Amino acid sequence: MVQILAVGKFFSQSLSRLYIYFLSSFPLYEPCCLSFNLFASQLLHYLKKVDFTNEYGEETKFDANGDAVAMYDLINFQLSETGEVQYATVGTFDETKSTKLLIEENLIIWNGNQRQVPVSVCSNSCPPGTRKAIRPSFPVCCFDCILCAAGEVSNQTDAIECVTCGPEFWSNLKRNACIPKLVEFLSYGDxxxxxxxxxxxxxxxxxxxxxxxxxxxxxxxxxxxxxxxxxxxxxxxxxxxxxxxxxxxxxxxxxxxxxxxxxxxxxxxxxxxxxxxxxxxxxxxxxxxxxxxxxxxxxxxxxxxxxxxxxxxxxxxxxxxxxxxxxxxxxxxxxxxxxxxxxxxxxxxxxxxxxxxxxxxxxxxxxxxxxxxxxxxxxxxxxxxxxxxxxxxxxxxxxxxxxxxxxxxxxxxxxxxxxxxxxxxxxxxxxxxxxxxxxxxxxxxxxxxxxxxxxxx
The missing domain is CATH 1.20.1070.10 (Rhodopsin 7-helix transmembrane proteins)
Known part of the structure; x- marks a missing residue:
């Protein structure tokens, strides 16, 4: 299984920065006065305008609802050749950008040290022209795909049963459509x-x-x-x-x-x-x-x-x-x-x-x-x-x-x-x-x- 962590900003540091920001914005007021005279609506008004970057290059900003804008790094747990767990950044999620989610799939290593995405089902879906046949003593997700019998069709994926064609129709080779039957008589052409x-x-x-x-x-x-x-x-x-x-x-x-x-x-x-x-x-x-x-x-x-x-x-x-x-x-x-x-x-x-x-x-x-x-x-x-x-x-x-x-x-x-x-x-x-x-x-x-x-x- 792939372990991917979303690493955000330290919200406590953001709050302290906000406190200093507000003090600098209201120099005439004491901090105690500010805590008693500032209403929530006033705080929300100024909170929407917060947008700064600290000395580490970390940006802090809030959206129109006053919620912190999400910015995460996508981390993949990978085993090194020595067997130690390493953390590799394989993508980012930044709500401030037009393309919010970026994933470099070629950097992801899946369970079993595989580069391909593992299949998480017992059996693949049955294509049109087949029907699902449950395997006895197996979970319900395990089944076989059986080709429809001659004269029967299924035109959807994972069909439970095949449908019989009308009297004047017959199934095609793929068993996914009914076609008109051939008319047979002793003709001059054969x-x-x-x-x-x-x-x-x-x-x-x-x-x-x-x-x-x-x-x-x-x-x-x-x-x-x-x-x-x-x-x-x-x-x-x-x-x-x-x-x-x-x-x-x-x-x-x-x-x-x-x-x-x-x-x-x-x-x-x-x-x-x-x-x-x-x-x-x-x-x-x-x-x-x-x-x-x-x-x-x-x-x-x-x-x-x-x-x-x-x-x-x-x-x-x-x-x-x-x-x-x-x-x-x-x-x-x-x-x-x-x-x-x-x-x-x-x-x-x-x-x-x-x-x-x-x-x-x-x-x-x-x-x-x-x-x-x-x-x-x-x-x-x-x-x-x-x-x-x-x-x-x-x-x-x-x-x-x-x-x-x-x-x-x-x-x-x-x-x-x-x-x-x-x-x-x-x-x-x-x-x-x-x-x-x-x-x-x-x-x-x-x-x-x-x-x-x-x-x-």
Whole structure:
């Protein structure tokens, strides 16, 4: 501890000097007379004017109230190298000067022979962003500073507890202010959104390219033998499937939420309805070769168009009821444990979404069974084999989609759905049309009626 003494003037000497001063001021009066005839107010009047310096250079004066003006030396007790106590003047206090207190801190020696000011508390103050945690079995001045938890802040020193931010706000890195949460959705700007966009556009361009090949080669035996009308319908629906994946990318809005699931459901239903019609034609074409069979009259173009229309109309009805009763709407998912606000499309009706997927699954299962039965029919180009492979890929993708969709958080839920759409669309496009394009473009010698109708070697 620092010992600092205030050494003043000797007040008794001052009084004696004052006595002599007053005697010299009133020479006609005796001292005894002066003591009886001088009033306090008179003494105060002259006391205010006292100001003299003795032979030692010590000044004596009084203020307007008659009080002695304070003048002190600040003394620091210091230990010498021999262990003796020395007194060092480290400052002054003079009330007569404009700067009353002067301290030369570099001359002060603190306890322990230290030049730095010692800390007189157990723990330093907790800065903003932290809270005080009392140490058990320690004095109340001893505490720890604990950083506020994520989502909580403290904006004052020595805060007792942290304050939780609002639902749309999150704590910054210093935990001393609440900032707006980041909004998360599958956008065109992030890497995942750009990758899915590129894959979708590549698929739609590939589909258009296949369509152009079939259009230029529509009079060749291979295109005509595989019902060119159904082929163009399948390509058109696949093109729509690739494009409907784009509705899932970007900030969810009312129209995009309603469009993405209904367009996806109807486009895939149209595609599978066309594949179902093509599979039935392939299967019944071999049945028609039996004597007395007239089954092909039920699978002419008008009947196939009606089948495709009816199968697609069922899906359109489900989607129409979905939009009319409980349409999908954008929703902001905010949780206290997350630093992000997730923008997503609320299904509106889980039952309707399940019916859309279930109906697509039913059509895919029927197509797979019919194509599986016709896979070994004798033909150099048996399209049922390729339809079987395409349906296997389609079903595998959507069976794996369900657990991945349920377990994926945030924008990854939408990314999983887009991936399933693109993967199944690519599976249908490549399995059904890649072998045909290979023969049309690279093996034109096999694009003859004789080769197509011949028996496999």
């Amino acid at each position: 890497t995942m959104g750009m990758a899915l966009l590129a894959v979708a556009l590549l698929g739609s361009c590939t589909t258009l390219a296949v369509g152009l090949v079939f259009a230029f080669k529509r009079h060749t035996p291979l295109v005509r033998a595989n019902n060119s009308e159904l082929s163009f319908l399948i390509l058109s629906s696949l093109w729509l499937c690739f494009l409907c994946a784009l509705a899932f990318i970007g900030q969810p809005t009312s129209w995009s939420c309603q469009l993405r699931h209904t367009a996806f459901g109807i486009a895939f239903c149209l595609c599978l309805s066309c594949i179902l019609g093509k599979t039935m034609v392939v299967l019944m074409a071999f049945k028609a070769t039996l004597p007395g069979s007239n089954v092909m009259k039920w699978f002419r173009p008008p009947q196939l168009r009606a089948l495709i229309f009816l199968c697609t109309a069922v899906q359109v009805g489900i989607c129409g009821a979905w939009l009319g009763l409980a349409p999908p709407v954008p929703r902001r998912l905010m949780t206290r444990e997350s630093a992000q606000i997730i923008l997503l499309c609320d299904m509106g009706s889980t039952l309707a979404f399940s019916l859309v997927l279930g109906y697509i699954g039913l059509l895919a299962a029927i197509c797979f069974l019919l194509a599986f039965f016709a896979r070994k029919l004798p033909d150099n180009f048996n399209e049922a084999k390729f339809i079987t492979f395409s349906m296997l890929i389609f079903c595998a993708v959507w069976i794996a989609f369900v657990p991945a969709y349920v377990s994926s958080p945030g924008k990854y839920t939408v990314a999983v759905e887009v991936f399933a759409i693109l993967a199944s669309s690519y599976g249908l496009l490549l399995c059904i049309f890649a072998p045909k394009c290979y023969i049309i473009l690279l093996r034109p010698e096999k694009n003859t009626k004789k080769h197509l109708m011949g028996k496999p070697q």
